[in-house]
Amino acid sequence: MSKGTLFDKVWDLHAVTTLPSGQTQLFIGLHLIHEVTSPQAFAMLRDLNLQVMFPERTVATVDHIVPTENQARPFADNLAEDMIVALENNTQTNDIRFFNVGSGSQGIVHVIAPEQGLTQPGMTIACGDSHTSTHGAFGAISFGIGTSQVRDVLATQTLSLEKLKVRRIEVNGDLAPGVYAKDVILHIIRTLGAKGGAGYAYEYAGSTIEAMSMEERMTLCNMSIEGGARCGYVNPDQVTYDYLRDRKFAPTGDTFTQAIDWWESLRSDANAEYDDAVVFDAKDIAPTVTWGISPDQAIGVDEAIPALASFTKDEQALIQEAYTYMDLDPGQPMLGTPIDVCFIGSCTNGRLSDLREAAKVAQGRQVAQGIKAFVVSGSEQVKQQAEAEGLDKIFLNAGFEWREPGCSMCLAMNPDKLQGRQISASSSNRNFKGRQGSASGRTLLMSPAMVALAAINGKVSDVRQLA
Numbered sequence: 001m002s003k004g005t006l007f008d009k010v011w012d013l014h015a016v017t018t019l020p021s022g023q024t025q026l027f028i029g030l031h032l033i034h035e036v037t038s039p040q041a042f043a044m045l046r047d048l049n050l051q052v053m054f055p056e057r058t059v060a061t062v063d064h065i066v067p068t069e070n071q072a073r074p075f076a077d078n079l080a081e082d083m084i085v086a087l088e089n090n091t092q093t094n095d096i097r098f099f100n101v102g103s104g105s106q107g108i109v110h111v112i113a114p115e116q117g118l119t120q121p122g123m124t125i126a127c128g129d130s131h132t133s134t135h136g137a138f139g140a141i142s143f144g145i146g147t148s149q150v151r152d153v154l155a156t157q158t159l160s161l162e163k164l165k166v167r168r169i170e171v172n173g174d175l176a177p178g179v180y181a182k183d184v185i186l187h188i189i190r191t192l193g194a195k196g197g198a199g200y201a202y203e204y205a206g207s208t209i210e211a212m213s214m215e216e217r218m219t220l221c222n223m224s225i226e227g228g229a230r231c232g233y234v235n236p237d238q239v240t241y242d243y244l245r246d247r248k249f250a251p252t253g254d255t256f257t258q259a260i261d262w263w264e265s266l267r268s269d270a271n272a273e274y275d276d277a278v279v280f281d282a283k284d285i286a287p288t289v290t291w292g293i294s295p296d297q298a299i300g301v302d303e304a305i306p307a308l309a310s311f312t313k314d315e316q317a318l319i320q321e322a323y324t325y326m327d328l329d330p331g332q333p334m335l336g337t338p339i340d341v342c343f344i345g346s347c348t349n350g351r352l353s354d355l356r357e358a359a360k361v362a363q364g365r366q367v368a369q370g371i372k373a374f375v376v377s378g379s380e381q382v383k384q385q386a387e388a389e390g391l392d393k394i395f396l397n398a399g400f401e402w403r404e405p406g407c408s409m410c411l412a413m414n415p416d417k418l419q420g421r422q423i424s425a426s427s428s429n430r431n432f433k434g435r436q437g438s439a440s441g442r443t444l445l446m447s448p449a450m451v452a453l454a455a456i457n458g459k460v461s462d463v464r465q466l467a
């Protein structure tokens with residue numbers, strides 16, 4: 001059993017009681033909700049005649065279903081319109097803060113909570129969304145929950161949960177130019193497996209992680225769930241505090257100084273005990289791309305698609321399925337794989353620094369003939385900041401489309417969809433079959449800079465060649 005880690009400390013501070021089942025009843029400091037997983041939860045609450053216990057601890061936004069082209073109301077898609085109306089009504093009736101489209105603060109839930117300063121170290125955070133692990137970048141314990149648990153949090157501000165084990169994942173050294181946080185997490189998942197983190201919280205540590213900005217740490221923690229870990233976190237440090245200072249919902253003045261002392265006390269102790277530990281070397285990490293239908297089916301961009309024999313017997317059926325679905329053969333190089341669509345955005349890589357890195361690649365170049373390439377900011381704030389820096393012009397001049405914020409083609413619950421067998425280069429986090437809106441569509445995950453270069457060349461390319 002782990003001891004003295006941030007995870008242990010935050011867990012213990014929020015434990016209300018041990019339930020007869022052996023589970024912990026855990027107090028949830030911040031509850032984030034969106035339009036997809038909240039309507040039924042509110043309906044159940046109404047059926048049970050229950051109130052929202054702490055409306056001020058719940059914050060809502062709308063992200064999955066929003067169109068990124070024409071956002072005029074009512075939305076063209078009736079179902080999308082119904083979902084936003086339901087959220088408008090539920091938040092209004094229950095006195096819940098709602099960052100609606102056009103408020104200046106709307107965006108993907110995992111992008112807006114940090115930028116508003118809502119996400120803070122030492123918190124427990126829950127949201128009916130698997131990528132809630134993102135918020136762990138701040139040293140919070142944050143996890144995705146299902147709709148019935150959303151109901152539980154609304155009604156009681158608590159959840160009954162099994163305590164997780166803690167695996168320390170240390171990454172040391174400098175990342176090579178063209179290698180990003182996205183590559184680090186794809187490399188970790190490729191090594192430990194898409195289910196390798198089952199039952200664990202991942203604590204990311206080491207000099208590579210310490211050198212990362214908050215936005216990079218969010219990219220890293222975001223995909224913990226793709227590695228099977230329910231949550232992932234980084235111990236808070238000066239980088240965290242500098243990011244939080246002066247954000248709208250962060251503590252101010254003396255309270256902020258006091259908060260830093262408290263946050264510091266939550267860091268994992270030097271002699272903390274872990275259930276498992278793994279060490280990586282930054283110099284082994286290349287720009288990484290997925291070739292298959294699971295995020296762990298990933299390789300360095302200059303590698304060839306692995307042979308069936310390099311996998312265990314248990315893994316081989318899924319690998320075979322991946323070759324067939326993707327129409328890619330073992331031994332084939334990834335470099336040069338033609339693509340149709342390029343998507344830059346999502347809660348993994350839709351923040352300002354992501355757009356900046358992609359814009360550096362796009363600047364002065366042109367999207368290849370026949371390629372559809374589009375950029376979707378993670379939030380209204382990101383979009384506005386990007387425009388203030390002229391990033392929109394760089395993308396537009398290069399032939400990219402510049403859209404309104406939302407989840408967009410990460411999941412394609414809005415009009416942004418692949419068609420037929422189209423293959424995308426995508427800065428998102430899931431390459432599951434049919435993930436991007438076409439039942440037979442194909443997805444290659446990579447960093448935003450790599451997506452931008454794929455758009456320019458019309459094929460999978462190595463961003464290090466620009467360095």
Ligand SMILES: CC(C)[C@H](C(=O)O)[C@@H](O)C(=O)O
Nearest residue numbers: 036037064128129130131411
């Ligand atoms: C719609 C939502 C429940 C889902 C999730 O939980 O992750 C989505 O955000 C996703 O990325 O697949």
Ligand code: SF4
Nearest residue numbers: 131346347407410411
């Ligand atoms: S951007 Fe994608 S992964 Fe993130 S919350 Fe939206 S649909 Fe889920």
